[in-house]
Amino acid sequence: MTENDLRLKTAEIEKISHLDYFNIGISVDCVIFGYDDKDLKVLLIKSDLEEFEGLYSLLGDLVRPDEDLDTASYRILKERTGLDDVYLEQVHSFGSLDRHPSGRVITVAYYSLVDIKNHRLRVDSNELHWHSIQTIKNLAFDHKLILDTCSARLQEQVMDYPVIFNLLPEKFSLRELQELYEAILGLELDRRNFRKKIALKDWLIDTEEMEENVPHRPGKLHKLKSEYKKIAVSKQGVLNPV
Amino acid sequence: MTENDLRLKTAEIEKISHLDYFNIGISVDCVIFGYDDKDLKVLLIKSDLEEFEGLYSLLGDLVRPDEDLDTASYRILKERTGLDDVYLEQVHSFGSLDRHPSGRVITVAYYSLVDIKNHRLRVDSNELHWHSIQTIKNLAFDHKLILDTCSARLQEQVMDYPVIFNLLPEKFSLRELQELYEAILGLELDRRNFRKKIALKDWLIDTEEMEENVPHRPGKLHKLKSEYKKIAVSKQGVLNPV
DNA sequence: TTAACATTGTGTCTTAAATACACATTGTGT
DNA sequence: ACACAATGTGTATTTAAGACACAATGTTAA
Secondary structure (H helix, E strand, O other): OOHHHHHHHHHHHHHHHHHHHOOOEEEEEEEEEEEEOOEEEEEEEEOOOHHHOOOEEOEEEEOOOOOOHHHHHHHHHHHHHOOOOOEEEEEEEEOOOOOOOOOOEEEEEEEEEOOOOOOOOOOOOOOEEEEEHHHOOOOOOOHHHHHHHHHHHHHHHHOOOOOHHHHOOOOEEHHHHHHHHHHHHOOOOOHHHHHHHHHHHOOEEEEEEEOOOOOOOOOEEEEEOHHHHHHHHOOOOOOOOO | OOHHHHHHHHHHHHHHHHHHHOOOEEEEEEEEEEEEOOEEEEEEEEOOOHHHOOOEEOEEEEOOOOOOHHHHHHHHHHHHHOOOOOEEEEEEEEOOOOOOOOOOEEEEEEEEEOOOOOOOOOOOOOOEEEEEHHHOOOOOOOHHHHHHHHHHHHHHHHOOOOOHHHHOOOOEEHHHHHHHHHHHHOOOOOHHHHHHHHHHHOOEEEEEEEOOOOOOOOOEEEEEOHHHHHHHHOOOOOOOOO
16 A cells, blocks of 8 residues: 555545544334233333443334335344334434434334234343333333333324234234223223224124133124225325224 | 554544445425415425426425434524424434435424414525425425325324414414315315314414404404413424313 | 495204213133 | 123213304495
């Protein structure tokens, strides 16, 4: 390498340092909701940063230069959980100056809905754990704020769009569905009025099957009409209430 | 400079090139809505990019390393319009690979509501122009998509939150308000039912004043209750319907 | 000055949805 | 066979939405 090459290299460093000043990292964080044991849960991982020792954080990663935002969130979900074909929706972007201890990182938050029982994650080997929303006091970074924002969004959407069926198995009883609504909304619902409301939306088909292995009178099993499954799996862009 | 220095420099270049590979620009774009002449309008500027010659684009800029997202959108609004103290709300982030011809730029879209009449912008000197939403066919970048997304968001919010009063002068007649709703929702409303609905929301105070200089029977002037102005100017975080 | 005009302001009826509320039925477990 | 735990169902009340018509008021122009 000649002295001239060196000068060129140095100039390049200058230029890149300037770029670096303007460099802001961009990441995606996924709030992955699950439902089990009559409780709304979120999938968290132990933070690997010293600053947040002992705290959990959402699943996230930097966005690669060759992938768009939705692709990045799908990749993270797939890599971390092995899940594919899940409901994902962008919620909000967070960009406080001090939100990441090791530099300026703006993050785009997504929420996701998965059926815990159906997909068996290798959660323990991964340091991944399901946490009840109720019990979460604080998280690494600004992830508690992100979680709360996504929970609020989920609450807003739950009565207007057929999304939460992604949290349930293919077939479910109306009791299971009502318990899920109650878990998300944080209130108790009247059984008769709830059933009337759901019937009015006309989202469900009554399979002719019945619950099994319940220690009481079994209920009918229902499933989501197939025309709504399309919307539910990947709601792109603007969507009208059904 | 020794051979060893050179090796160090080269290593630094390697490292920075790697960073550069991960470098993604981040910008903010503002959809600034205004209302005039019974028409919903948006503030646009002639694109300065060759690729988009003749097309208009939204007002936007790169986010600086020392400002958060909300601050960036306020700055852009202030710089370009001189307006301060306006309603701004983050809507969605857009990150397609090919959305910017000169590189990878992810943008965070905000919408803003301003009273055209009240603030006299130097629009002509700035190449800034108000365009009727109706007439806009395409825009530079993916700005048509961003505009449509923000319009849809505005439509969603307009009946639930007292936001659109930011588009009107301090005092307005119920006819003006109804025309604004009609412009945003793109439909005609029944006058009696509209007034009943607005009365039910209890957002307004009846000032004892009357319209002036109208070529017909003048209507009463109303204004937004002050407790809602707070919310309306800067809706931070999660907000419940009123 | 008066008549035509444009818009204000107001109420009832009907329909749809939300809420409050109670009892007989069915399958399981002991 | 009895206690248990849940299913499944209907009516009455209140609240909101939607359809719809006419008298009153101020301006303008003949």
